[in-house]
Amino acid sequence: MSRARILLADDHALVCQGMKALLEPAHEVVGMVHDGAKVMAEVHRLKPDLILLDLLLPNRLGLDLCRDIAREAPATKVLVVSMQAEKIYVDEAFRAGASGFVVKLSSDADLLKAVATVLAGQLYRNPKFEARSRPAADEDRQSPTSRLNDPLEVLSRRQRQVFALMGHGLTTQEIADRLGLETKTVEFHRAKLEKALGIRNVRALQQLSSERMREPGAPSVEDILREPEQGFPQSS
Numbered sequence: 001m002s003r004a005r006i007l008l009a010d011d012h013a014l015v016c017q018g019m020k021a022l023l024e025p026a027h028e029v030v031g032m033v034h035d036g037a038k039v040m041a042e043v044h045r046l047k048p049d050l051i052l053l054d055l056l057l058p059n060r061l062g063l064d065l066c067r068d069i070a071r072e073a074p075a076t077k078v079l080v081v082s083m084q085a086e087k088i089y090v091d092e093a094f095r096a097g098a099s100g101f102v103v104k105l106s107s108d109a110d111l112l113k114a115v116a117t118v119l120a121g122q123l124y125r126n127p128k129f130e131a132r133s134r135p136a137a138d139e140d141r142q143s144p145t146s147r148l149n150d151p152l153e154v155l156s157r158r159q160r161q162v163f164a165l166m167g168h169g170l171t172t173q174e175i176a177d178r179l180g181l182e183t184k185t186v187e188f189h190r191a192k193l194e195k196a197l198g199i200r201n202v203r204a205l206q207q208l209s210s211e212r213m214r215e216p217g218a219p220s221v222e223d224i225l226r227e228p229e230q231g232f233p234q235s236s
Contacts, residue, residue, distance in 0.1 A: 003028040004119050007048035009039050009065075010081070011057050015104075019052060019081075022108055023115065036060025043073050050119055053098075055082040055089065063096045063211045070097025079118045081111070087130045088197045088208065100124035152212070154196055162189045164224045166206055167213030178225060 004027045008016045016032040023029055030046045033039055036057030043051065051069065055062030066078050079100040080093045090101045100118040102111055106129055117124040155163065158179075165175045172190075176183045190202065199205045212218060 004049045004115075005030045005046070006115070007042060007046055007051040007076075008032045009036075009042075009051055009057060010034065010054040015054075019111070022111065027115070034058075036062070036065060039065050040068055040072065043069060043076055047073070048076055050077045050079060050115065052079050052081050052115075055080060055084050055093070061207075061211050061214065063092055064214055066093060066096035066098050067215070077118050079114055079124070084204070085130055086198050086200070086204070087127075088199060090125060090130055092208070092211070094123070094125075102126060103129035105129045152197075155193065159189055159193050159196065161224055162186060163193055163205075163209050164213060164219060165221065166190075167209030167211075167218075168221050168224075169210075170221070178221070 003025075006023055006027050006029050008019055008029060008031070010016050010019075010032075011034045013032070013034060016034070020029045020032065030048055031042055033042045034057075037059040039051075039053070039057065039060060053062060053065060053069075057065070062080070062082070066080070069076055069078055077100075078098040079102065080098045081102045081104060082089065083104045085103045085105065093101050100114050100123060102114045102124070103126065106114075106126055110126055114124040114126070152160065152163070161179060162175055165178060170178065172183050172186050175181075176186045179186070190205065194200070194202070194205055197205070197208070199208065
């Protein structure tokens with residue numbers, strides 16, 4: 001059996017070296033890339049069977065890269081390997097086209113199992129290491145494929161507005177002005193967003209909202225303000 005060709009994408013060279021040592025000689029590590037802006041060029045050049053992709057690469061957002069790989073290089077499977085343990089990021093990664101998600105707190109055996117599972121054409125996740133987020137009564141009966149529904153559906157209309165405007169780079173004061181609210185009210189909705197999505201800080205929330213507002217079909221600021229009753233848009 002031929003060895004799978006694997007590309008590693010992580011901004012820490014030592015992490016890449018550690019994963020390379022773990023994966024070889026069972027697989028062939030064909031390259032390592034540390035800059036998100038260079039990932040797609042390497043995918044097209046090397047045509048790997050699998051890419052191990054960090055979500056926090058510099059210069060390109062990880063979920064953007066998942067979508068680009070799924071669209072431009074569908075033969076390359078994506079296994080996300082990330083410190084982002086919040087379940088919302090796992091759900092978002094599967095929506096963006098990833099075939100697996102491994103939290104960096106996982107063991108070497110977990111990573112090897114994830115690689116083997118994804119290369120076999122199956123989906124992989126290890127909920128044991130995921131930080132809890134929004135509750136789901138039937139969570140234990142769901143598979144990764146059943147999680148492709150929008151995890152932001154749990155948000156209220158006002159929370160969706162605040163979330164989307166954050167993703168367009170508006171400050172708290174600017175969001176308050178656009179929505180006709182007090183800044184403390186915007187801060188209240190932002191805190192509710194963090195709780196609803198299981199996100200621990202404003203920076204992580206800002207990153208997720210920025211990712212979403214870069215998706216194809218995401219609403220403009222004018223759309224958000226003009227159609228306040230509209231649900232959160234699905235990506236194409």
